[in-house]
Amino acid sequence: MKARMLKVDLLIREAERKELTEALQKLGLLHVEKLGSESSLQNHAQWKEWLELNAWLEAQEKEVKANEYEGSLLIGALIPQLKQFKKDWSLWKHRQEDWLKSKAFWEVWQDYKPELWQDLESAGLKIQLYQCSKSEWPQYQAQAFLIGQRDDQLYFCRISNKENKEEINLETLSLPPFGASELQKLEVELNQEEHRLQSLLVSFLRANEELEAEAAAIQENWEFQAGLDTWQNLKATPLTHLRAWIPEKSEAEFRQSCSSLPLAFRLQVPDRKDNVPVQLENNAFNRLFEPITQIFQLPHYYEFDLTPMIAVFYPILFAYCLGDAGYGAIMTIAVLIGWFTFLKKQRALAALVGILGISTTIMGFIKSGSLFGVALSANADQAWIRSLSDWVIIPDDSSFFFNAFNVALLIGVLQILIGIGIAIAKAWYYDGFKASLSLWGKLLIVISSVALFMEDTLHLSAGSIQLLIFSLLFGIVLIMFFHDLSQALLVRMGSSILPLFFIFTGLLGDVLSYVRLFALGVTSAVLGLVVNRIGTDMMSDNWWTWIGAGAFLLFGHGLNFVLAALGSFIHPLRLTFVEFYNNAQFEGGGQAYHAFKKHKPFKNSHNGNS
Numbered sequence: 001m002k003a004r005m006l007k008v009d010l011l012i013r014e015a016e017r018k019e020l021t022e023a024l025q026k027l028g029l030l031h032v033e034k035l036g037s038e039s040s041l042q043n044h045a046q047w048k049e050w051l052e053l054n055a056w057l058e059a060q061e062k063e064v065k066a067n068e069y070e071g072s073l074l075i076g077a078l079i080p081q082l083k084q085f086k087k088d089w090s091l092w093k094h095r096q097e098d099w100l101k102s103k104a105f106w107e108v109w110q111d112y113k114p115e116l117w118q119d120l121e122s123a124g125l126k127i128q129l130y131q132c133s134k135s136e137w138p139q140y141q142a143q144a145f146l147i148g149q150r151d152d153q154l155y156f157c158r159i160s161n162k163e164n165k166e167e168i169n170l171e172t173l174s175l176p177p178f179g180a181s182e183l184q185k186l187e188v189e190l191n192q193e194e195h196r197l198q199s200l201l202v203s204f205l206r207a208n209e210e211l212e213a214e215a216a217a218i219q220e221n222w223e224f225q226a227g228l229d230t231w232q233n234l235k236a237t238p239l240t241h242l243r244a245w246i247p248e249k250s251e252a253e254f255r256q257s258c259s260s261l262p263l264a265f266r267l268q269v270p271d272r273k274d275n276v277p278v279q280l281e282n283n284a285f286n287r288l289f290e291p292i293t294q295i296f297q298l299p300h301y302y303e304f305d306l307t308p309m310i311a312v313f314y315p316i317l318f319a320y321c322l323g324d325a326g327y328g329a330i331m332t333i334a335v336l337i338g339w340f341t342f343l344k345k346q347r348a349l350a351a352l353v354g355i356l357g358i359s360t361t362i363m364g365f366i367k368s369g370s371l372f373g374v375a376l377s378a379n380a381d382q383a384w385i386r387s388l389s390d391w392v393i394i395p396d397d398s399s400f401f402f403n404a405f406n407v408a409l410l411i412g413v414l415q416i417l418i419g420i421g422i423a424i425a426k427a428w429y430y431d432g433f434k435a436s437l438s439l440w441g442k443l444l445i446v447i448s449s450v451a452l453f454m455e456d457t458l459h460l461s462a463g464s465i466q467l468l469i470f471s472l473l474f475g476i477v478l479i480m481f482f483h484d485l486s487q488a489l490l491v492r493m494g495s496s497i498l499p500l501f502f503i504f505t506g507l508l509g510d511v512l513s514y515v516r517l518f519a520l521g522v523t524s525a526v527l528g529l530v531v532n533r534i535g536t537d538m539m540s541d542n543w544w545t546w547i548g549a550g551a552f553l554l555f556g557h558g559l560n561f562v563l564a565a566l567g568s569f570i571h572p573l574r575l576t577f578v579e580f581y582n583n584a585q586f587e588g589g590g591q592a593y594h595a596f597k598k599h600k601p602f603k604n605s606h607n608g609n610s
Contacts, residue, residue: 001286002305003279003593004248005031011264014233014240020263021228025220027257028597030244031277032230050215053082057204057211060089064201078207079214085200092193099186102176106183108148108155120159128158129173140168220598227596245270245277245593276301279593286311288352296577297588302430304422306586310576313415315359317572320408323521324528325364326372327561331357360568367394368404368521372557373528401457405518412514412579413450416507419583420446426585435485439585441478442503448472449507476500510579516571524564531556 008030012020024030109129120127129147132140137154144156158168178186204211231240246254251267258265270276278298280290282305289311299305322328335343335354343350369376369392378389394407402410420443427436448471451458455465480496487495531553538549581588 001281001308002299002301003281005245005270005276005279005301005593006248006251007268007270007274007276008242008244008246008254009266009268010242010244011234011239012231012242012262014238016262017231017240018228020261021224021231023261025224025227025596026598027254028595029246029250029254029257030596031246031593032227032596033243033245033275049083050079050218053079053086054211054215056086057082060201061205064198064205077214078204078211079218082204082211085197085204088193089197089201092190092197095186096190096194098177099183099190102178102180103183105176106180108150110148110180124162126160126162126164128160128168129155129175130158130168130170131155131173132170140170143168223596244596247279247593270301272302274301275591277593278305278590280305280307282307282311288348288355289314291349291352292573292576295573296581298590298592300587300590303426303587304584306422306581306584309418309422309580309584313411313580314572314576315355316363316411317517317575318356318568319359319363320367320411320517321520321568321571322360322524322564323364323367324370324372324524324564325361326370326374326557327524327564328357328360328362328364330561331565332361365391367407368392368396368525370525370528373525373530373532373560375525375529404521405515408514408518409511411517412511412575415514415575415580416510416583417443417446419580423583423585434482437478437482438484438499441475441482444471444475444478445503446507448475449504450511479503506582510583513575513579516575520564520567520571523567524560527560527564528557531560 010024117127130140130144132154133152134154137146137156140156140158143160144158146154146156148155155173160166231242233240246267254267278301280287280293280298282290286308289307292310292314293305293307319328332354335350335357338344339347339350339354364370365376365388369389371388374385376385376389376392378386380386380389394402394404396404398405420439424436424439424443427439448468451460451468452465452472460468479500480493481489482492483496483499484492535549535553535556538552539545
């Protein structure tokens, strides 16, 4: 669902622009068109820089060494200090990496005296360092000096005349950034710097509220400047104008607040030519699926929000693809654990994954019957498997009409019909009944074509068949006469060949696309079965074979689960954004409603104790 919007036009005196812009920002209801101008780019850049710093700081939280560093009180503006801290931290990390490389190098090559190296080079000698395996060493030992060995690698030096053009077919090793004599002193410096930086890191993590307050001030500053620049001066008048939008439900609050301000305003219902912002308004359950809606695009203001339909179909499509009750149970258990631990701050995501997990568990029992690759068959040797097989209502049996393959196609037909129904409602609601007639024709064509194709299965009577043929022809007539009302009648009838072609060919392609639901479910089930077969074949009377088989089963099912879950996430998205959206005639391109308001510090995950 979407919130209804009202168009707002405001007029004020130029002299009061700053004062009234601040009052409107404090009110926090307006969506300001073209919020953000050239003069506000510097402030916006500061805000983007803060977002990057905040993300970096969150990533460094795991670097804190527990109970070693207490931190200290930070005074003054924190964000500039954090920016400098990030530079110092990166420099320390870089120097530490160079130190480790140098240490590893000199552990093999021992000490190195630059003056002796220079004396040899000034005498016309060329010194080169190499590394090779033991098996390669015989071809180089005649012209080299062995220096050291580590595992299977040998390290050697070659001293030759500078005029000698003969080369060894190996890459020359470069000297590390630091010499052997510098390492001990550098280690002390790095340890001191680490202590300072770790203490500062703890301090920044504990000062998250102060950092957020500074960040909120930066965001307010750039948005205020952007809002200030959005006013447009009216020629030959001391007045300036602002175009904005408010949710219709906030009209009373807006009128009451503006009654005490020195401004004139007008509220209007938006026109079709207006680029109206979109604010999604869904119930708690549907809201969980809004991130899926936003993966594609927001609906524009003059079409329906399809999130409620996604909330119905996406769990079904996901579960049908994954299709194993065991994998669904693992997802559900992981969410239950994460709800109180690692997903505590992302509970909306946890709830969404939990819904998908529960749906998959149920689907795994009722469709084909699969539990960690074990087929729930009525002919199984184990009694518990035979009892679970009673739950299967969508078997793989091709002799049963509602088998897994046919049900996948029926889900596709149902979703396509609902999509066409939404397109009809959209055209009728926003453009009038006449604009929806061609879509009624498409609906009649789809229903009639599917029913006639399933004539034998549905056991249709002769009268029903005649009615369906008439319905099909009537749908074609509706397409011919009403598919593009902007064209003249004769031109419209002639150009109807193309939309009719797309309807008939698209119907077949769209429905067959849902076969992927069945195919992915079969693939994960077969791979699970193969993993079980190999794992059980590995077992014997020796206890260690059971350990090896258990490790293989964990790895195999883990890999199968990851691959199946990835496919189950992606392919339902494709069915939603291509087949369903296309039949619902979803256009998208909506801009999100963003209130021009004061900002409270947002909460992040820093806790300051690690």
